[in-house]
Amino acid sequence: MTKILSLALALSFCTSAAMAQMSTCHSRAAEKKLAGAAYTSFMKKCERDAKTMCDTNAEDKKLHGAAKTSFTKKCARDAIGD
Secondary structure, three states: OHHHHHHHHHHHHHHHHHHHHOOOHHHHHHHOOOOHHHHHHHHHHHHHHHHHHHHHHHHHOOOOHHHHHHHHHHHHHHHHOO
16 A cells, blocks of 8 residues: 555656646747737637646546545646646
């Protein structure tokens, strides 16, 4: 059990490190100098894609319940850049 928990923690840190290296939705919108409707449209799609990616990562890690909810919220928040 301890080995499984240690492995899960190690994987979550690796994922967090990878996410930190990725650009966020906000930073990509700023790079593209988006404003108005283009910004809104870009952010909606980027947020939807981030949430889908995070849900997939949670499923890959076999997370359930509160652990899945917590992981998905943090993952999406990091990807979006809020």
